[in-house]
Amino acid sequence: MEKVVLVTGANSGIGLALCERLLTEDRQLRLCLACRNTQRAEAARAALLTSHSGARVDLLHLDVGSVLSVLSAAQEIKARYNRLDFLYLNAGIMPNPAVDIRAFFTGFFSRNIINMFATAEGLLTQQDRPNSDGLQEVFATNLFGHFLLIRELEPLLCQPGHASRLIWTSSSNARRSAFSIEDIQHRKGKEPYSSSKYASDLLSLALNRHKNNQGLFSSVTCPGLVMTNLTYGILPSFLWTLIMPIMWLIRIFTNTFTLTPYNGAEALHHLFSQKPESLDPRAKYHSLTSGFGNNYTETRQMDVDDEMSEVFFSKLLQLEKVVRSKQSQRNAEDKANQQYVHHAE
Ligand SMILES: NC(=O)C1=CN([C@@H]2O[C@H](COP(=O)(O)OP(=O)(O)OC[C@H]3O[C@@H](n4cnc5c(N)ncnc54)[C@H](OP(=O)(O)O)[C@@H]3O)[C@@H](O)[C@H]2O)C=CC1
Numbered sequence: 001m002e003k004v005v006l007v008t009g010a011n012s013g014i015g016l017a018l019c020e021r022l023l024t025e026d027r028q029l030r031l032c033l034a035c036r037n038t039q040r041a042e043a044a045r046a047a048l049l050t051s052h053s054g055a056r057v058d059l060l061h062l063d064v065g066s067v068l069s070v071l072s073a074a075q076e077i078k079a080r081y082n083r084l085d086f087l088y089l090n091a092g093i094m095p096n097p098a099v100d101i102r103a104f105f106t107g108f109f110s111r112n113i114i115n116m117f118a119t120a121e122g123l124l125t126q127q128d129r130p131n132s133d134g135l136q137e138v139f140a141t142n143l144f145g146h147f148l149l150i151r152e153l154e155p156l157l158c159q160p161g162h163a164s165r166l167i168w169t170s171s172s173n174a175r176r177s178a179f180s181i182e183d184i185q186h187r188k189g190k191e192p193y194s195s196s197k198y199a200s201d202l203l204s205l206a207l208n209r210h211k212n213n214q215g216l217f218s219s220v221t222c223p224g225l226v227m228t229n230l231t232y233g234i235l236p237s238f239l240w241t242l243i244m245p246i247m248w249l250i251r252i253f254t255n256t257f258t259l260t261p262y263n264g265a266e267a268l269h270h271l272f273s274q275k276p277e278s279l280d281p282r283a284k285y286h287s288l289t290s291g292f293g294n295n296y297t298e299t300r301q302m303d304v305d306d307e308m309s310e311v312f313f314s315k316l317l318q319l320e321k322v323v324r325s326k327q328s329q330r331n332a333e334d335k336a337n338q339q340y341v342h343h344a345e
């Protein structure tokens, strides 16, 4: 039976490389690229079809940072497919990043150097802001939009006698100390990216606890440090040009500098061929590249606990209720306005 796979943020970087790799692996695949930008999505589809002519590649408009877009995309998915085998929750943003130069040099001349290059711990801050749904943009995009999508797609994902898989693109930048259960959207801090990725680790654990008995299995990956639009946005382009040779040099000493999107997609691709029973709900699956350029996947235990993941899960369910009721109110207002205009004409 053909597998149905949907990838969010599939038009560039790790998401696009993953699609390439999945089509090479399985010619029967029915692949859906869920993207917010139609032009870029069409370009990605054309590129995939150039290397895999005759492949079944669908496009879907989805802005994971918008409640309305998630709800309407979910309707469309339910109308198009009667099953979803894999849902890759990959779209992500890191807006207005800033590197703490002093922390960089302190870390560079300390024993923490390897960890600093692998996780960027203490190096990166971002500026976040509320979006038009009143949610913090990073939280909404990297986590909540995906959560809402999963909730909407439960009828497809939780089917008796059939296993479905969720695969999150998290990060080794996910850190417990950047996340607060009292401030799940990270309104007050300066590390919304790290917080949102830690939140995805917590959510994955909770989803496994609640949904494994309904045939839904969730896993978390880290692609390593990959040169994509997201990372290029961290430093000015001339600086990247200057330090790129150093990056390739560092790669010899650390396996987390996967650097290319193909390498970064290793763990996401690896999970595609794993049986649900073999998955570890507390593990993060890391894409790694050796100094000789060989790719492999390594599992490392996440710093997550059941109690916090449970509290977080119930907070997300509460927020979902609020967001849904706001959305129905908006829909009702729009309808009333339309009727008013119609009568006035
Ligand atoms: N690069 C790295 O070193 C690492 C990346 N990651 C994670 O990997 C994932 C992919 O990022 P990466 O490939 O690096 O970067 P890219 O910027 O190349 O890819 C991000 C993708 O997400 C899409 N996206 C962003 N916001 C939205 C939205 N609101 N709705 C729908 N799609 C959206 C982008 O679309 P558009 O083209 O329209 O912007 C793009 O396709 C992210 O979750 C990131 O956090 C994790 C660890 C390391």
Ligand SMILES: CC(C)=CCC[C@@H](C)[C@H]1CC[C@H]2C3=C(CC[C@]12C)[C@@]1(C)CCC(=O)[C@@H](C)[C@@H]1CC3
Pocket: 099, 104, 116, 117, 118, 119, 120, 123, 124, 170, 171, 172, 173, 224, 225, 226, 231, 234, 235, 243, 246, 247
């Ligand atoms: C001056 C030199 C040689 C390097 C530049 C330093 C940083 C720009 C760089 C060091 C560690 C990197 C890193 C990320 C971004 C770029 C760095 C901060 C990430 C945060 C990118 C996104 C992720 O999710 C992480 C896994 C990356 C961790 C390492």
